[in-house]
Amino acid sequence: MSVTTIDYSKEAPVVEGQPSLRGLDDLIAKPIDEFPHRNWFIGLAITGTMLMIGAVSLGWLLWKGVGVWGINQPVAWGFDVVNFVFWVGIGHAGTLISAILFLLRQRWRTGIARFAEAMTLFAVLCAVQFVLFHTGRPWIAAIWLLPYPNQHGVWVNFTSPLMWDVFAVSTYFTVSAVFWYIGLIPDLATLRDRAKDGIKKTVYAVLSLGWRFSNRHWQHYERAYLILAGFATPLVLSVHTIVSFDFAVSVLPGWHTTIFPPYFVAGAIFSGFAMVQNVLIVTRTAFKFEHLITLDTIEKMNKIILVTGTMVGYAYSMEFFIAWYSGNLTEKFVFINRAFGPYWWAYWIMFTCNVFTPQLFWFKRMRTSLLVSFILAIFVNIGMWFERFVIVVTSLHRDFLPSSWGMFVPTVWDFGLLIGSFGLFFTLVLLFIKFLPAIAMSEIKAVVPGSQPAHHGNGAHHG
Amino acid sequence: MADTNLYAVTALFRTPDQIIAAAKGVKEAGYTRYDVHTPYPVHGMDKAMGLPETKLGFVTLAAGIMGAVGMISFASWVAAVDYPQVIGGKPYWSWPAFVPVTYEIAVLLAVLLTVGAMIAFFFKFPNISHPLHDTPYMKAVSSDAYGVAVRADDPKFDEKEVRDLLKRLGGEVSPVEFSEEFRTFRPRLFEPRFLLLLAGVALVSAGGGYVTWNKLMFMPPFDWMMMQPKAKPQTVSTFYADGFGMRLPVSGTVARGFTLYPYTITDRADSVGALMVNPLVPTATVLSRGKQKYLTYCSPCHGNAGRGDSRMNGQFPNPPTLHSDKVRQWPDGALFHVMTVGQNVMPSYQYQISREDRWAVVHYVRTLQRALNAQESDLQ
Numbered sequence: 001m002s003v004t005t006i007d008y009s010k011e012a013p014v015v016e017g018q019p020s021l022r023g024l025d026d027l028i029a030k031p032i033d034e035f036p037h038r039n040w041f042i043g044l045a046i047t048g049t050m051l052m053i054g055a056v057s058l059g060w061l062l063w064k065g066v067g068v069w070g071i072n073q074p075v076a077w078g079f080d081v082v083n084f085v086f087w088v089g090i091g092h093a094g095t096l097i098s099a100i101l102f103l104l105r106q107r108w109r110t111g112i113a114r115f116a117e118a119m120t121l122f123a124v125l126c127a128v129q130f131v132l133f134h135t136g137r138p139w140i141a142a143i144w145l146l147p148y149p150n151q152h153g154v155w156v157n158f159t160s161p162l163m164w165d166v167f168a169v170s171t172y173f174t175v176s177a178v179f180w181y182i183g184l185i186p187d188l189a190t191l192r193d194r195a196k197d198g199i200k201k202t203v204y205a206v207l208s209l210g211w212r213f214s215n216r217h218w219q220h221y222e223r224a225y226l227i228l229a230g231f232a233t234p235l236v237l238s239v240h241t242i243v244s245f246d247f248a249v250s251v252l253p254g255w256h257t258t259i260f261p262p263y264f265v266a267g268a269i270f271s272g273f274a275m276v277q278n279v280l281i282v283t284r285t286a287f288k289f290e291h292l293i294t295l296d297t298i299e300k301m302n303k304i305i306l307v308t309g310t311m312v313g314y315a316y317s318m319e320f321f322i323a324w325y326s327g328n329l330t331e332k333f334v335f336i337n338r339a340f341g342p343y344w345w346a347y348w349i350m351f352t353c354n355v356f357t358p359q360l361f362w363f364k365r366m367r368t369s370l371l372v373s374f375i376l377a378i379f380v381n382i383g384m385w386f387e388r389f390v391i392v393v394t395s396l397h398r399d400f401l402p403s404s405w406g407m408f409v410p411t412v413w414d415f416g417l418l419i420g421s422f423g424l425f426f427t428l429v430l431l432f433i434k435f436l437p438a439i440a441m442s443e444i445k446a447v448v449p450g451s452q453p454a455h456h457g458n459g460a461h462h463g
Numbered sequence: 464m465a466d467t468n469l470y471a472v473t474a475l476f477r478t479p480d481q482i483i484a485a486a487k488g489v490k491e492a493g494y495t496r497y498d499v500h501t502p503y504p505v506h507g508m509d510k511a512m513g514l515p516e517t518k519l520g521f522v523t524l525a526a527g528i529m530g531a532v533g534m535i536s537f538a539s540w541v542a543a544v545d546y547p548q549v550i551g552g553k554p555y556w557s558w559p560a561f562v563p564v565t566y567e568i569a570v571l572l573a574v575l576l577t578v579g580a581m582i583a584f585f586f587k588f589p590n591i592s593h594p595l596h597d598t599p600y601m602k603a604v605s606s607d608a609y610g611v612a613v614r615a616d617d618p619k620f621d622e623k624e625v626r627d628l629l630k631r632l633g634g635e636v637s638p639v640e641f642s643e644e645f646r647t648f649r650p651r652l653f654e655p656r657f658l659l660l661l662a663g664v665a666l667v668s669a670g671g672g673y674v675t676w677n678k679l680m681f682m683p684p685f686d687w688m689m690m691q692p693k694a695k696p697q698t699v700s701t702f703y704a705d706g707f708g709m710r711l712p713v714s715g716t717v718a719r720g721f722t723l724y725p726y727t728i729t730d731r732a733d734s735v736g737a738l739m740v741n742p743l744v745p746t747a748t749v750l751s752r753g754k755q756k757y758l759t760y761c762s763p764c765h766g767n768a769g770r771g772d773s774r775m776n777g778q779f780p781n782p783p784t785l786h787s788d789k790v791r792q793w794p795d796g797a798l799f800h801v802m803t804v805g806q807n808v809m810p811s812y813q814y815q816i817s818r819e820d821r822w823a824v825v826h827y828v829r830t831l832q833r834a835l836n837a838q839e840s841d842l843q
Contacts, residue, residue: 021502021607063684139685147541155546158538159553159560167567175574182578190502193597193605209582210590213604215486215499215508220585222504223517227577231570242563446503453479453507 014107014447016291021445024292028439029194031287036434039286047426054420057413058133066136068413074399075408080134082388083418086271087127087425088169088243089264089384092236093272094120095176098183099232102225108300110447111293114440115283115432116276117180122428123275124173126421131169133417161245168242172235179228182221185211186442240268247391254334254395257322263315267384270308270354274380277301279429281374283438292439299367305380306361312387313355330400338394342407346386347394353383470594470641471612472625474634475603479505482609485632486511489611492628496617500595500604522580523573530572534565592648594641612639724813728804736797743819745826753827756820760812761828769831780808785828786835798825 019027061068071078094116101109132138135145142148145166147156156163188208195201211217244264247255277298284293323335339347357379360366367373393408432438445451476482479501486499490513499508535558542548543556553560582588595601595612604610611634613625622638629636651657679685694700694708703710717723726735743749758767766773769785783790790798802821805811816824833841 025606065687137688139680147537153546155541157548157550158542158564159550159557164563164567167564171567171571174571178574178578186503190605193602205591205596206589208591209586209588210593210596211588212498212593212595212601213500213502215501215504215512216514217586218501218504219509219514220517220519220581223519224577224581227520227523228574231574235570238563238566245563442503451479451503452505453483 011107012294012296013449014110014294015444015449016294018449019291021448021451024445024448025190025194025441027288027292028437028441028444029191031433032191032435032437033194037286040430040434044427044430047423047430050419050423051427052420052423053416054423057416057420058129060413061133061417062138066134068411070408070410070414072406074404074406075393075396077134077392077396078408079410079414079418080130082385082392083421084127084130084134085243085264085388085392086385087123087130087421089240089268089271089388090275091120091123091127091172091176091272092240092265092268093276094118094123095172095179095232095236096269096272097276098179099229099236102229103233106300107447108294108297110443111289111297111439112276112280112301113443114180114183115279115429115438117176117183118432118436118438119276119279119425119429120176120272121173121180122425122432123272124169124176125428126425128169128173129421129424130417131165161242161249164242165246168239172239175228175232175235179232182224182228183440183443184436185209185221186213187437187440189213190441191437237265240264247395252395253328253331254338254391257319259315259318259322263312266308266311266315267354267387270305270312271381271384273301273305273308274377274384277305277373277377278381281370281377283433285370287433287438289439292444295368298370298373299364302361302367302373302376305377306358309354309358309380313351316351316355334395334398337398338390341394341398343390343394343397346390350383350386350390353379354387357383468640468646469615469622470639471614472622472629472636472638473600473610473612474629474632474636475600475608475610476632476634477608479609481633482611483507483511485609485611485629485634488628488632489613493619494613494617494625496614496620498612498614500601500610500612502604502606502608505609517585519577519581519585523577526576527569527573530569531565533572534568535561538564592645594639594645598639600637600639610634724803726800726804728806728811730800730804732797732800732806733793736794736800739794739796739799741795741799741822741825743822743826745830749823749826750830752820753823753825753830756816756824757827760815761824764809768835769828770835782809786832791832791836795822795825795829798828 066080069078069080071080094113097109097116098113102113132141135141143150144156147158185208188204189211192201192204192208195204241261241264244260248257248260250256280293280298280301284290320335320339323331326332357376360372360376366376397407398405474485476485482499482501482505486508489497490511499512501508538561539556539558542561547555549555550557600610600612611629611632613620613629615622626636681689683690694702696709698708699706700708761769762773764773764775764779764782765771765785771782771784773782775782799821801809802816802824803811803813812821
């Protein structure tokens with residue numbers, strides 16, 4: 001029998017070739033050591049312009065109030081909540097890659113974990129601004145968001161999903177930031193020792209806290225990393241679950257469904273991986289990281305996109321099935337209206353980008369093509385933005401009384417803030433790539449062939 | 464220890480296998496104050512150095528329990544004791560609703576305290592003035608070399624022996640000395656300039672906070688909550704022709720449940736009074752309501768007992784007593800009529816006392832009359 005057998009127990013190498021450790025430092029620290037390339041400045045000019053558009057929109061919003069947005073009755077949640085859920089969703093990939101894949105010993109995560117984590121932080125920042133500004137008077141938001149003792153004797157309502165959301169998102173941001181920073185400490189120390197000019201050296205020295213690569217420290221450090229990964233894993237799942245409670249705990253048809261938590265989490269991972277894929281492909285090409293972020297990594301990312309995309313598709317279908325199966329007329333109307341009502345185009349953009357186009361990833365040729373991966377990832381981002389638009393707007397625009405029906409028409413300021421949030425995100429990504437190592441040096445060194453004692457083979461890094 | 468300036472003798476190695484062997488060698492030679500420096504965690508090193516298991520997990524456990532117990536107690540106290548509100552018809556202490564916040568705070572506290580304890584107590588960080596910093600040795604182990612450092616304050620330390628041992632293990636040996644700067648460094652926490660800086664920072668942040676929360680928030684545009692562009696009662700309006708902020712109801716507007724009183728002051732009290740019947744039953748509640756209204760509106764002239772003997776006597780046309788035969792023989796409706804439209808110099812009280820309350824006052828006046836002219840039959 002001539003059957004070609006593939007040995008699935010053999011992992012693809014995480015790092016291709018046989019780079020020297022110092023060579024890895026040189027390569028990864030190159031964007032930091034050198035004066036940036038012209039393209040970096042062009043990129044920064046574009047994202048900076050977008051950021052300025054956002055800043056102007058924000059200024060106008062603060063001056064006039066949320067009336068400048070297209071929201072009104074019955075659609076009182078518009079782009080603000082759509083963008084919030086979208087960006088929080090994007091933020092899920094980073095911690096998933098750094099925590100869940102770490103616990104599952106997926107060594108291919110090593111090359112991409114660092115900037116996926118950075119993207120998590122930036123995405124959550126983008127998300128937080130929307131919830132904060134949609135309160136109308138963000139400068140006194142602390143008063144109703146945080147439980148603090150006050151002279152009015154008033155406390156927040158701990159049974160409200162919106163309150164859970166405050167706790168979930170702020171905990172998620174803090175834990176992700178700590179996780180990211182802990183991972184950065186050894187690399188900051190390496191940069192400190194590479195730095196030639198004084199200011200750079202001082203800054204990296206202070207940020208690295210005095211790390212000495214001591215094994216007596218590595219011992220605790222690895223355990224802390226494991227503990228943090230263990231905590232971050234359920235945290236990733238909890239955040240979008242709680243975001244979905246904002247909708248699911250209400251009694252509005254279209255929102256009041258038990259499928260929301262898993263459906264939101266799958267969607268968040270889906271969109272997060274797509275955004276990481278986009279930034280990954282650009283970074284990898286621009287800085288010649290091809291042998292650190294291998295094609296195998298990209299293929300595995302695409303597989304996860306395919307899986308989560310299909311899960312999201314299942315959720316879409318199941319919502320329709322339950323609407324019919326429940327026999328509830330209002331529920332049924334909401335879903336038929338969602339797909340064939342005035343916002344049918346949004347629904348079908350969502351369905352096409354999230355469910356149909358990712359099916360191309362069943363083919364290995366598509367999964368391993370950079371161009372196809374990049375374009376499909378953009379489609380996924382578009383689709384996932386429209387998913388949130390569909391959930392928020394179509395559930396609201398047909399109120400219970402036909403006399404209260406209305407439409408949501410975004411204003412130029414809605415778009416201005418959306419563009420601004422993308423500007424903020426990509427500006428932060430560009431600055432991150434310039435000033436901090438985009439790939440975790442100390443982690444990638446540990447998985448280079450020959451980096452571990454011979455009798456240990458090349459076992460999994462950490463824990 | 465011949466040379467007090469010496470911090471440690473170090474050796475650099477080129478492969479992970481060598482460094483494992485070197486760590487074992489140094490440990491077996493009996494040294495305790497040594498450390499291994501590697502650019503990434505090398506597997507099996509903890510065993511080679513004979514390090515005990517890290518205790519970090521206990522910090523996490525304690526912090527997590529503290530966070531969970533603290534948060535669920537706090538949320539329960541807020542929702543059930545200090546600020547109870549009915550939300551969705553649920554009991555005050557709906558503990559399942561506190562699970563999300565409890566979970567988040569447990570995770571937050573566990574992570575922050577674990578990392579805080581690791582940095583501050585396990586690492587003794589931040590510390591950027593260590594003798595090893597900025598040495599060629601540190602620059603090598605931060606990139607691609609593996610190093611061992613045996614400290615000069617080790618009880619077994621002897622420079623020559625250590626050098627020989629490390630050389631035998633295959634390392635490139637070099638000593639690390641305390642730098643001049645390191646030896647002469649003194650913390651300057653109490654320098655006047657630094658204290659001045661601290662005072663300045665405190666002053667600026669306190670002042671900034673005061674101005675922001677007590678002044679800025681009351682200036683435009685941040686005073687939107689107070690300064691709303693709307694007409695309030697008793698304010699001038701430039702929008703309406705008559706200049707009043709408040710508006711009169713459209714003429715002919717009638718309040719809900721209101722029926723127009725059909726008689727006027729020109730109607731005789733006893734004749735129109737006979738046409739109306741008191742709709743209230745003289746219960747204790749009605750009488751106390753009537754008493755309250757009587758004492759408020761009627762007693763200033765008629766006196767507390769209705770004798771017409773208030774302190775207005777002599778300063779104003781005397782009001783008649785309510786205990787005259789005429790008034791006692793009036794039907795209830797006649798009293799009601801007088802209260803509603805007035806009589807002689809007495810004005811109308813229909814705007815001050817509601818219709819129902821006027822009927823209650825009628826009952827109260829009847830009680831007063833009965834009390835001052837008690838019959839023998841009342842004693843029973």
